[in-house]
Amino acid sequence: MQSNIEKSINHSALDDVQGLSLGIFLSGVGIHVLTSAGLITGQTAGLAVILSYLTGWSFGAVFFLINLPFYLLAYRRLGLEFTMKSALSVTLLSVVTELLPLGWTVGPMSQPLAALVFGAATGLGLLAMFRHNGSLGGLGIVALLVQDTTGFKAGYVQLAVDALIFSMGFFLFPTETVLWSLLGAVVLNMVIAFNHRRDRYIAT
Structure with missing residues (x-):
């Protein structure tokens, strides 16, 4: 039987559309600032950023392609709804990051400020998406699968992946x-850690 909290966090289709749309847009803003400042990040987005720098391809194209293999894992681990929302979110974020530079050129910005803007905007974007059962796919799904099959916590898997990505970064940047x-x-992870609590979030 569902608890009162679990029942109360159900969203309508309109709730999901606005929540996921806001999350995608804020994440796109964060990525646009990040790449304009020449910074990198972790997880699947981080791999896409690094590959886009090295290949000259746009982030949107690389991010879309790199996520394709993860959808089967998402379907098997988290179900059809989560997979469809994640696939749609990844696709729309790829489109948003392609369109933003057409209307907004980020002027000179110090890397510390760019890092703060990226962390805050993308953290809030991901938070909105999590609250509406969406995600940006990728390595987080692998982390959950590793946790299910080995018992090794997903959070530790993600930390290990990020450590590897940033270690590679020291050789490239x-x-x-x-x-x-x-x-x-x-900053991004602090935003999520302090705010992503289902017991504090009750939608009515």
Whole structure:
């Protein structure tokens, strides 16, 4: 039987549309600032950012392609609704990051400020998406699968992946760039850690 909290957090289709749309837009803003400042980040978005820098392809194209293999895992682990919302969110974020530069050129910005803007905007964007059963797919799904099959906590898996990505960054980018990028990742994770609590979030 569902608890009162579980029952109360059900959303209408309109709730999901506005929540996911806001999350996608804020995440797109964060990524646009991040890439304009030449910073990197962790998880699947981080891999896409690094590959876009190295190949010259746009972030949106790389992010869309790199997420494709994860959808089968998402369906098997988290169900059809989560998979469909994640696939739609990834696709729309790819589109948003392609369109934003057409109407908004980020002017000169210090890397510390860019890291803060990225962390805050993307953290809030992901928070909105989590609250509406969506995500940006990718390595987080693998982390959950590893947790289910081995018992090794998903959070530790994600930390290990981020550590690997940022370690690679030290070989590819200036040390200062990687260190300020770490600040952005810390801010993003703090936003989620302090605010993503189902027992504090009751939608009526």
